[in-house]
Structure formats: structure tokens, C-alpha cells
Amino acid sequence: MFVLVNLKAYPCDPVEVATAAHEVSESSDADVAIAPQAAAIETVAETGVETWAQHVSPNEHGSHTGSTLAEATAEAGATGTLLNHSENRLKLADIDGSLDAAERVDFDTVVCANNAEQVAAAAALGPDAVAVEPPELIGTGTPVSQADPDIVRDAVDAAAAVDESVDVYCGAGISTGEDVVAAEELGADGVLLASGVAKADDPQAALEDLVDPL
Amino acid sequence: MFVLVNLKAYPCDPVEVATAAHEVSESSDADVAIAPQAAAIETVAETGVETWAQHVSPNEHGSHTGSTLAEATAEAGATGTLLNHSENRLKLADIDGSLDAAERVDFDTVVCANNAEQVAAAAALGPDAVAVEPPELIGTGTPVSQADPDIVRDAVDAAAAVDESVDVYCGAGISTGEDVVAAEELGADGVLLASGVAKADDPQAALEDLVDPL
Amino acid sequence: MFVLVNLKAYPCDPVEVATAAHEVSESSDADVAIAPQAAAIETVAETGVETWAQHVSPNEHGSHTGSTLAEATAEAGATGTLLNHSENRLKLADIDGSLDAAERVDFDTVVCANNAEQVAAAAALGPDAVAVEPPELIGTGTPVSQADPDIVRDAVDAAAAVDESVDVYCGAGISTGEDVVAAEELGADGVLLASGVAKADDPQAALEDLVDPL
Amino acid sequence: MFVLVNLKAYPCDPVEVATAAHEVSESSDADVAIAPQAAAIETVAETGVETWAQHVSPNEHGSHTGSTLAEATAEAGATGTLLNHSENRLKLADIDGSLDAAERVDFDTVVCANNAEQVAAAAALGPDAVAVEPPELIGTGTPVSQADPDIVRDAVDAAAAVDESVDVYCGAGISTGEDVVAAEELGADGVLLASGVAKADDPQAALEDLVDPL
Numbered sequence: 018m019f020v021l022v023n024l025k026a027y028p029c030d031p032v033e034v035a036t037a038a039h040e041v042s043e044s045s046d047a048d049v050a051i052a053p054q055a056a057a058i059e060t061v062a063e064t065g066v067e068t069w070a071q072h073v074s075p076n077e078h079g080s081h082t083g084s085t086l087a088e089a090t091a092e093a094g095a096t097g098t099l100l101n102h103s104e105n106r107l108k109l110a111d112i113d114g115s116l117d118a119a120e121r122v123d124f125d126t127v128v129c130a131n132n133a134e135q136v137a138a139a140a141a142l143g144p145d146a147v148a149v150e151p152p153e154l155i156g157t158g159t160p161v162s163q164a165d166p167d168i169v170r171d172a173v174d175a176a177a178a179v180d181e182s183v184d185v186y187c188g189a190g191i192s193t194g195e196d197v198v199a200a201e202e203l204g205a206d207g208v209l210l211a212s213g214v215a216k217a218d219d220p221q222a223a224l225e226d227l228v229d230p231l
Numbered sequence: 232m233f234v235l236v237n238l239k240a241y242p243c244d245p246v247e248v249a250t251a252a253h254e255v256s257e258s259s260d261a262d263v264a265i266a267p268q269a270a271a272i273e274t275v276a277e278t279g280v281e282t283w284a285q286h287v288s289p290n291e292h293g294s295h296t297g298s299t300l301a302e303a304t305a306e307a308g309a310t311g312t313l314l315n316h317s318e319n320r321l322k323l324a325d326i327d328g329s330l331d332a333a334e335r336v337d338f339d340t341v342v343c344a345n346n347a348e349q350v351a352a353a354a355a356l357g358p359d360a361v362a363v364e365p366p367e368l369i370g371t372g373t374p375v376s377q378a379d380p381d382i383v384r385d386a387v388d389a390a391a392a393v394d395e396s397v398d399v400y401c402g403a404g405i406s407t408g409e410d411v412v413a414a415e416e417l418g419a420d421g422v423l424l425a426s427g428v429a430k431a432d433d434p435q436a437a438l439e440d441l442v443d444p445l
Numbered sequence: 446m447f448v449l450v451n452l453k454a455y456p457c458d459p460v461e462v463a464t465a466a467h468e469v470s471e472s473s474d475a476d477v478a479i480a481p482q483a484a485a486i487e488t489v490a491e492t493g494v495e496t497w498a499q500h501v502s503p504n505e506h507g508s509h510t511g512s513t514l515a516e517a518t519a520e521a522g523a524t525g526t527l528l529n530h531s532e533n534r535l536k537l538a539d540i541d542g543s544l545d546a547a548e549r550v551d552f553d554t555v556v557c558a559n560n561a562e563q564v565a566a567a568a569a570l571g572p573d574a575v576a577v578e579p580p581e582l583i584g585t586g587t588p589v590s591q592a593d594p595d596i597v598r599d600a601v602d603a604a605a606a607v608d609e610s611v612d613v614y615c616g617a618g619i620s621t622g623e624d625v626v627a628a629e630e631l632g633a634d635g636v637l638l639a640s641g642v643a644k645a646d647d648p649q650a651a652l653e654d655l656v657d658p659l
Numbered sequence: 660m661f662v663l664v665n666l667k668a669y670p671c672d673p674v675e676v677a678t679a680a681h682e683v684s685e686s687s688d689a690d691v692a693i694a695p696q697a698a699a700i701e702t703v704a705e706t707g708v709e710t711w712a713q714h715v716s717p718n719e720h721g722s723h724t725g726s727t728l729a730e731a732t733a734e735a736g737a738t739g740t741l742l743n744h745s746e747n748r749l750k751l752a753d754i755d756g757s758l759d760a761a762e763r764v765d766f767d768t769v770v771c772a773n774n775a776e777q778v779a780a781a782a783a784l785g786p787d788a789v790a791v792e793p794p795e796l797i798g799t800g801t802p803v804s805q806a807d808p809d810i811v812r813d814a815v816d817a818a819a820a821v822d823e824s825v826d827v828y829c830g831a832g833i834s835t836g837e838d839v840v841a842a843e844e845l846g847a848d849g850v851l852l853a854s855g856v857a858k859a860d861d862p863q864a865a866l867e868d869l870v871d872p873l
Contacts, residue, residue, distance in 0.1 A: 026716075026723040026731070052724075054731035055697040056712075070698075072725030074668075080853070081668040082694075083714030083747030085725075089668070089696035101323060105725030108320040113349055134356050135327055141351035141393060179355060179393060211722070240514040242506040266510075268517035269483040270498075284484075286511030288454075294639070295454040296480075297500030297513075297533030303454070303482035319511030425508070529751060536748040541777055562784050563755055569779035569821060607783060607821060 018197065018231050019146075019186065019207030020049045020224075021069060021127065023099065024057075027215045031057045032064060034214065037221035039066035047228040052099055055085050062094025070098040072105050073124070075114025087118040097125035099209075101139070103152045113142050127186060127209070133171035140179040147176050148209050150188035158213075160190040162199035173204035192223075194230040201231075232411065232445050233360075233400065233421030234263045234438075235283060235341065237313065238271075241429045245271045246278060248428065251435035253280035261442040266313055269299050276308025284312040286319055287338070289328025301332040311339035313423075315353070317366045327356050341400060341423070347385035354393040361390050362423050364402035372427075374404040376413035387418035406437075408444040415445075446625065446659050447574075447614065447635030448477045448652075449497060449555065451527065452485075455643045459485045460492060462642060465649035467494040475656040480527055483513050490522025498526040500533055501552070503542025515546040525553035527637075529567070531580045541570050555614060555637070561599035568607040575604050576637050578616035586641075588618040590627035601632035620651075622658040629659075660839065660873050661788075661828065661849030662691045662866075663711060663769065665741065666699075669857045673699045674706060676856060679863035681708035689870040694741055697727050704736025712740040714747055715766070717756025729760040739767035741851075743781070745794045755784050769828055769851070775813035782821040789818050790851050792830035800855075802832040804841035815846035834865075836872040843873075 022038060024031055031053040042049040050067035062068040074084035090098070100115050101107045107115065112128055119126045127146045128139040139147045149172035154161050161168055173185045187205035191197065192213035200208050210227075217223035236252060238245055245267040256263040264281035276282040288298035304312070314329050315321045321329065326342055333340045341360045342353040353361045363386035368375050375382055387399045398421065401414040406427035414422050424441075431437035450466060452459055459481040470477040478495035490496040502512035518526070528543050529535045535543065540556055547554045555574045556567040567575045577600035582589050589596055601613045615633040619625065620641030628636050638655075645651035664680060666673055673695040684691040692709035704710040716726035732740070742757050743749045749757065754770055761768045769788045770781040781789045791814035796803050803810055815827045829847035833839065834855030842850050852869075859865035 023724055026718055026720055026726055026728040028720040028730075054728055056700050056727070056731040056735040056737075058698050059701050059735075076668055078668055078670040081746055082665055082741065082744040083727075084668055085698070085727075086668040086696055088670075089698040093698040093702075095698075099724065102724040103324075104723055106322040106324050109315060109323045109326060109349055109352060110317075110320050110345055112323060113346070113352075131324055132327070135323055137355035137393070138323060138327075138352040141355055141389075142348050175355075179351070237510055240502075240504055240506055240509040240512055240517070242516075268514055270486050270513070270517040270521040270523075272484050273487050274521075290454055292454055292456040295532055296451055296527065296530040298454055299484070299511075300454040300482055302456075303484040307484040307488075309484075313510065316510040318509055531752075534750040534752050537743060537751045537754060537777055537780060538745075538748050538773055540751060541774070541780075559752055560755070563751055565783035565821070566751060566755075566780040569783055569817075570776050603783075607779070 018047045018201060020047050020227065021186070021207065021209050022049065022051050022214045023071065023209060023211040024051065024053045024215050025211055026054065027212070029215045031061050034220045035061040035064040035066045037224055039064050040221065041224040041228060042066065045228040046231050049224060050097065055090060058090055058093040058095050067097070068095050070095045071102065072100065073098045073115055073118050075111045075118055077118070087122045087124065091122035091124070095124070100126060100128045102129045103131065103150055112139065116142055116144055129188065132168065133175040136172040137175040137179045140176040140183045143180070144183060146184035146186050146207065148186035148188045150209065154189035157190050158192055160192070160196035160199065161187060162196055162203055164190065166203055169200065169203040169205060194227050197227055198230045232261045232415060234261050234441065235400070235421065235423050236263065236265050236428045237285065237423060237425040238265065238267045238429050239425055240268065241426070243429045245275050248434045249275040249278040249280045251438055253278050254435065255438040255442060256280065259442040260445050263438060264311065269304060272304055272307040272309050281311070282309050284309045285316065286314065287312045287329055287332050289325045289332055291332070301336045301338065305336035305338070309338070314340060314342045316343045317345065317364055326353065330356055330358055343402065346382065347389040350386040351389040351393050354390040354397045357394070358397060360398035360400050360421065361386070362400040362402045364423065368403035371404050372406055374406070374410035374413065375401060376410055376417055378404065380417055383414065383417040383419060408441050411441055412444045446475045446629060448475050448655065449614070449635065449637045450477065450479050450642045451499065451637060451639040452479065452481045452643050453639055454482065455640070457643045459489050462648045463489040463492040463494045465652055467492050468649065469652040469656060470494065473656040474659045477652060478525065483518060486518055486521040486523050495525070496523050498523045499530065500528065501526045501543055501546050503539045503546055505546070515550045515552065519550035519552070523552070528554060528556045528572070530557045531559065531578055540567065544570055544572055557616065560596065561603040564600040565603040565607050568604040568611045571608070572611060574612035574614050574635065576614040576616045578637065582617035585618050586620055588620070588624035588627065589615060590624055590631055592618065594631055597628065597631040597633060622655050625655055626658045660689045660843060662689050662869065663828070663849065663851050664691065664693050664856045665713065665851060665853040666693065666695045666857050667853055668696065669854070671857045673703050676862045677703040677706040677708045679866055681706050682863065683866040683870060684708065687870040688873045691866060692739065697732060700732055700735040700737050710737050712737045713744065714742065715740045715757055715760050717753045717760055719760070729764045729766065733764035733766070737766070742768060742770045742786070744771045745773065745792055754781065758784055758786055771830065774810065775817040778814040779817040779821050782818040782825045785822070786825060788826035788828050788849065789814070790828035790830045792851065796831035799832050800834055802834070802838035802841065803829060804838055804845055806832065808845055811842065811845040811847060836869050839869055840872045
């Protein structure tokens with residue numbers, strides 16, 4: 018099971034969360050990765066944890082002030098990237114371009130989507146995985162697997178109908194080990210979460226609870 | 232064969248082009264529609280021609296100053312809309328939302344895309360049609376059917392693999408009857424064009440030439 | 446006193462509101478203008494009321510699918526435009542470009558802004574007027590003149606410090622004649638409003654109440 | 660004289676350029692700063708050079724996946740930020756918000772603009788400096804001071820008319836010591852450059868040439 022912890026722009030200590038994630042990843046059956054702010058990729062990667070960018074631009078090298086170049090995040094230590102998170106929605110053509118950029122640096126890729134139709138569309142662009150994250154559940158603490166399990170099942174079916182090699186992750190509201198197990202039982206290959214770990218008093222304990230039932 | 236003439240922001244007389252399009256549509260086997268500026272939909276629709284919006288927003292009724300409400304374009308006489316034109320690329324989630332908006336008013340819909348992957352993604356969202364328009368050919372006068380016929384074939388295959396009920400249109404560089412026939416032979420159900428008609432000295436003659444070989 | 450009624454994407458009958466606005470404008474000391482959806486500019490302008498666009502793009506004639514060309518809104522009957530409404534915020538360079546576009550067609554222009562600093566910035570671009578509309582008050586029914594009169598005074602001072610020829614309008618929460626008088630006493634040359642008229646059961650009565658104390 | 664070298668998304672070695680910039684800064688009358696990709700801020704700052712972000716978002720701590728949080732760039736070692744570069748134009752309200760974000764972390768700020776009107780608008784928002792960079796000259800090697808010296812003079816006057824405490828920098832086409840001197844003589848307090856140093860075979864030699872006549 019893949020567990021991606023998105024640190025967003027939270028006021029957490031990214032190295033503390035990364036260190037905890039690395040330890041849990043080493044001592045459990047889960048692969049835990051951390052997606053920090055671009056400026057923190059290097060210090061996070063130095064902990065040894067699998068490190069992801071929160072976004073990379075579709076641009077190649079060139080005159081693109083203020084964009085996030087895939088090569089720059091790779092150089093800092095990232096090995097994967099989120100794309101089209103509901104807080105950073107992208108144009109269809111730019112998701113396609115950012116996947117090309119990610120491929121240049123051999124990144125793992127997850128394209129987020131709100132519903133089964135968008136999951137199918139995202140899968141058609143050839144990412145490693147798609148994530149279904151109903152925007153109305155983000156940050157609620159109510160897992161999508163509980164609020165509306167059909168969304169996850171439909172997403173799994175929609176992705177498979179387009180491209181069976183694309184994994185499906187489940188986001189929004191995941192905060193306990195039960196949520197992770199429920200996601201797995203609905204067919205998800207991984208989970209995305211954020212505040213449940215990043216804002217926890219003890220991120221390591223939160224992560225251990227999360228992967229305990231696996 | 233469906234022929235959609237996109238007037239963009241050209242300095243043409245929309246009523247003159249619309250009148251010509253209506254006459255050609257009545258006297259040929261082609262269905263010719265006109266997509267004018269939103270502010271010109273009403274005068275264009277009054278000519279009797281099939282009238283399209285160039286874009287509708289994903290919004291419903293509400294506080295959305297400066298957006299193009301699907302209902303307002305329908306009230307003015309439009310019956311279809313372009314979406315995600317390369318000059319007006321949309322976020323994936325907004326293409327999905329704008330298709331929902333178009334459905335509220337029973338519009339025909341065409342989602343534009345640059346390549347076969349994006350065509351497949353667009354088809355997954357359930358529009359009536361997708362249009363493949365390689366950006367590098369737009370406005371060149373070199374038809375995509377001639378510059379790179381495989382793009383059209385790949386688009387037709389990609390859309391069919393996702394949803395056989397979605398039509399495929401061919402855009403970019405179409406300006407003669409031969410181009411239209413070539414598009415048809417490659418499997419396209421329609422063509423999108425702009426300057427070839429909108430900037431012609433005699434739009435009606437340009438349209439007659441275009442549909443003559445059908 | 447200038448009163449601009451922004452119809453946004455509301456489900457109102459634009460012709461009914463426009464007809465009411467025209468009558469009130471003729472029979473009072475207020476100049477009442479209506480800003481409908483772009484697709485409704487023509488029918489609104491035919492009532493004889495002063496008609497505004499909710500937005501015009503910075504583009505000139507050309508290949509700009511889905512944009513709102515100033516010339517097209519002028520041709521349909523508009524004589525002014527809102528710019529940078531809080532529901533349609535623009536890049537600084539595009540406000541500058543849209544003001545140039547508006548000048549090409551001799552439009553009156555109002556650039557919206559959230560606070561005194563942005564009012565000063567907007568005034569530096571040379572519009573006919575700026576409007577201060579604190580986003581937190583929009584749609585609340587609490588007029589800015591009452592919630593925070595200093596914002597209006599500061600905006601008037603900020604605009605005057607940059608360019609004394611730029612008028613200042615007051616938006617957000619205006620719904621009664623008292624609100625209009627309060628705005629006038631704080632130094633505003635006009636008011637912007639929306640739901641108070643557009644969603645009223647009797648738009649003409651709402652407008653009459655609004656201008657009655659002038 | 661302040662010299663800001665914007666590394667954009669160029670394929671240069673940011674540490675090599677930063678090391679050169681630090682040495683030149685120590686051994687000349689110029690203050691040379693480097694603006695690398697966000698992911699490279701930490702390694703660049705470790706060279707000892709003054710390090711800038713190419714952009715910071717207007718967001719505070721919170722749920723803002725994929726944005727560039729001012730605090731994260733400060734934590735990595737940045738002490739200033741560019742804003743509204745012509746390759747990354749911002750909404751007026753977001754320039755205002757990003758200046759607030761920069762202030763939270765005590766950053767120096769430069770807001771870019773295309774012409775004197777936009778320079779005045781930017782100055783009204785209270786940055787430390789504004790930079791005039793006519794987009795048509797960026798990357799040309801023709802310095803604005805030579806192509807159109809009046810643009811620089813007008814920018815200096817426009818900024819001073821709004822706020823005398825705001826410095827004016829000159830960008831676009833700067834590549835030699837003569838260009839820097841010309842900018843200084845026109846009233847500029849600093850220069851912005853990019854390819855002239857970042858793409859030089861010998862960045863240190865390029866920087867030494869640049870500051871030599873000061």
C-alpha cells in the first residue's frame with residue numbers, strides 16, 4: 018500500500034514528519050512518501066524518505082520565471098509528483114505537459130480528480146496513478162470510503178476501463194488505519210492524506226496507527 | 232458533415248458570415264454552424280443559422296461577474312458550444328463542469344484537444360464530439376489531414392477506444408473542399424475552421440467551395 | 446450619482462430590470478446603468494438604458510476564441526465596462542490592457558479593488574473610476590459605508606492622491622437609499638450593486654427606493 | 660547598485676552561478692543576488708550569496724498544495740522575492756497579497772511591470788522596488804536603456820510621483836557594464852538580468868564585466 022503525505026503549506030516541521038515517515042516505511046508493509054513545499058524538498062529528501070513534489074510545471078528548461086521545473090525538483094531529491102490536486106487544478110493540456118515533464122526525470126506520477134469521469138480522463142493521459150478526491154470531503158476527517166464508497170469503486174472501474182495499468186489512490190478524509198483498510202478493500206492501491214499526519218501532535222504515532230492494520 | 236465556423240475575435244461582419252452559412256447549409260449536404268462572440272449570438276441566431284457559443288463557463292446561476300453563463304447564451308439563441316479551444320484552454324475539472332452546464336441547456340458540445348491522448352481524455356468526459364487541433368497548425372492554411380494524417384487517425388481511434396458514441400472533428404488549417412474530404416476519409420465527422428471563411432472576401436463563396444465536394 | 450446594477454449570472458429577466466432602470470434613470474437625479482451577461486447586452490441596450498459589459502478582454506481583433514472583445518460588446522450596444530470585479534480578478538497587466546481596449550471603443554470604465562492600496566494602484570492605470578468593494582461584504586446586505594466607513598474614506602483619499610480626475614464608487618452591501626446617501630457623504634461619486642435590485646421581487650420599486658433620497 | 664540575477668528555469672548550475680555572484684558581490688561595489696528555482700534556494704543560500712525567490716504566493720499557512728509559501732522559501736534561506744515577472748504575471752489582488760506574505764518574513768520585494776503606468780500601480784502597493792521590463796526586450800540582448808531610454812526615465816518619474824521611497828530597477832536586455840551604467844544614469848537603483856549571466860560560459864567573468872564600470 019502506498020501512502021502519500023501531502024504537507025501542503027502547513028506550518029509543520031517537514032523534517033520531523035519526513036523522519037517519522039521514513040521510519041514507518043522501513044518498519045511496515047506500507048511505502049510512505051512525503052510531498053513538501055518545493056523549497057523543502059532537499060532537506061526532506063536528506064532524511065532518506067521517498068520525496069515527492071506537490072506539482073511540476075509543463076515547462077522545459079527556459080525562460081519560465083516562478084514555475085516549478087521538474088528537473089529542479091529531481092535535482093533536489095524528488096522522485097515523484099502530484100498533479101492537478103484540487104487546490105491546484107490544471108488545464109487538461111498542462112496535465113498532459115506536466116506528465117511529459119515528469120517522464121523526462123523518471124518521476125512517479127499521480128493525477129488527482131474529483132469524480133469517476135475525471136478519473137477516466139486523467140487515466141487516458143498515461144500517469145502511473147490517479148487519485149479520486151471528492152473536493153467536498155477534503156479536510157473533513159470523513160473518509161471517502163465511508164461517505165461514499167461508490168465513488169471509489171466507480172473510480173477504480175473507470176480507470177481500469179481506460180487503462181488497466183494505472184493505479185488508483187483514494188484521498189480526502191483518510192485519517193485512521195480503518196480508512197486505509199476500507200480504501201484497500203474498495204480496490205485502491207494507495208491513499209493520499211494530509212492534515213491527519215501533518216497536523217498531528219505526534220506524526221510518527223499517527224502514521225503507525227495508519228499502517229498498523231495492513 | 233458538420234462544419235463549424237469559429238469567428239473568434241475577428242473583425243468580420245458576423246451577420247454576413249451567418250447569412251452565407253445559413254444559405255449554404257440549406258442548399259448542401261453540410262450542416263454549417265457559426266460560433267460568434269457571445270455579444271453577437273443574438274443577431275447571428277436571428278439569421279436562422281445554427282449558432283454556437285465559443286465557450287460557456289462551468290458556473291450555474293449566481294454571483295459570477297464576467298463569466299459566460301450557458302443559460303444566457305441559450306436565451307440569446309445558441310444551441311451548442313466549443314470548449315477548451317487551444318486559445319482558451321480549460322482546467323480538466325472545468326471542462327467537466329462546462330459540459331454539465333451545457334447539458335442543462337441541451338447544447339451540442341465539442342471539446343478541443345491537441346493530440347490523441349488529450350482526445351481520449353476529453354472523450355472520457357462525455358461530450359458529443361471532440362476536435363483534434365494541433366496548435367502548431369492553427370491559422371497556417373496547412374490542413375492537419377495533409378501535414379500529419381496520422382494525428383487524425385490516432386484521434387479517431389483514441390476517441391473510439393474510450394467511447395464509440397463520441398464524434399471526432401478535425402480542425403487546424405482546413406480551408407478547401409479537398410481538406411474537408413480528406414478529413415472525412417480519415418474518419419472525421421466534422422471540421423472546425425475559422426479564418427478560411429471568416430476572413431474571406433466572399434464568405435459565401437468560400438463556404439460553397441468548402442462543401443462542394445461532399 | 447451613478448448607480449451601476451451588475452446582473453452577474455443571476456436568474457433574473459435582464460429586460461425587466463433594464464426597463465425599470467431606464468424609467469428610474471429618466472425620472473430621478475440618478476444615472477442608472479445595467480451590466481448584463483455579454484449575450485444579453487443587445488436586448489438590454491434596446492430598452493434604452495445605459496448598458497455596460499461585466500468585463501472586456503485586453504485583446505484586439507484576432508485569434509482569441511472565447512474572449513470578450515470590446516468591439517463586440519460596443520457593437521451590441523454597451524458603452525462602459527466593469528473590470529477586475531472580485532469575482533473576475535485580472536492580472537495587473539491585463540487591467541492595463543483592458544483599459545486600452547475600452548479606450549478603443551470610448552467606454553466608460555470602472556476598475557474594482559478590495560482596499561485603499563489596490564484603489565491607488567487601479568487609479569494609476571487611468572480608468573474613469575475605481576470601485577472599492579471589500580470582498581467580505583459582497584452579498585451580505587451590510588453596506589461598506591456602515592460596516593467600515595473608513596474604507597470608503599481611505600479609498601477616496603488614495604485615488605485622489607494618485608489622480609484627482611478618477612471617480613470613486615462604492616460597492617458591496619448597498620441595498621437602500623440610506624446606503625446610497627451614506628456613500629455619497631463619504632465622498633463616493635457612485636455605487637455598484639447587484640442582488641439588491643437584480644433579485645428583488647419588484648426591481649423598479651427597489652431602484653426607486655434606492656434613488657429616492659438623492 | 661543592486662544586481663539581481665534571475666536563473667529562471669535555465670539549465671545552469673545554480674551553485675556555480677551563486678558562488679560567482681557571492682565573490683563578485685564581496686569584491687565590488689555591487690550587491691549581487693541570485694533568484695533560483697524554489698527547489699534550489701537552499702543550496703544557493705548555502706554559498707553565502709543573497710538569495711531570492713522568483714515568486715511567492717499570497718497564501719498564508721494552510722491547504723494550498725503546489726503553491727510557494729513565503730515562509731518555506733525563507734526557511735530555505737531566501738531573503739527577497741520577485742513578483743509579477745512578465746513570465747509569471749499576477750492578479751492585482753495577488754500582488755497585494757504576495758507583498759503581505761513577503762512582509763510576514765521580512766523579504767525585500769521587487770514588483771515587475773511593463774510600462775510607466777503599471778510601474779505607478781505597482782509602486783502604490785508599497786513594495787521595496789519596482790522593475791520596468793518591457794516584454795518585447797526580454798532576452799533580446801538589447802538593453803532597455805538603449806532601445807528606449809524614455810521608458811526608464813518615465814518609470815523613475817512614475818514611481819516617484821506615487822511613492823518616493825520605492826526604488827526603481829531596470830530589466831530586459833541588460834548584459835554589459837555599459838548597460839548597467841546607462842541604467843544608473845537614467846535613475847535606476849538596480850538592474851535585473853538573466854541569460855547574460857546564467858547562460859554565460861563563465862558566469863563569474865560575465866558578472867565582473869557587468870560591475871566593473873561601477
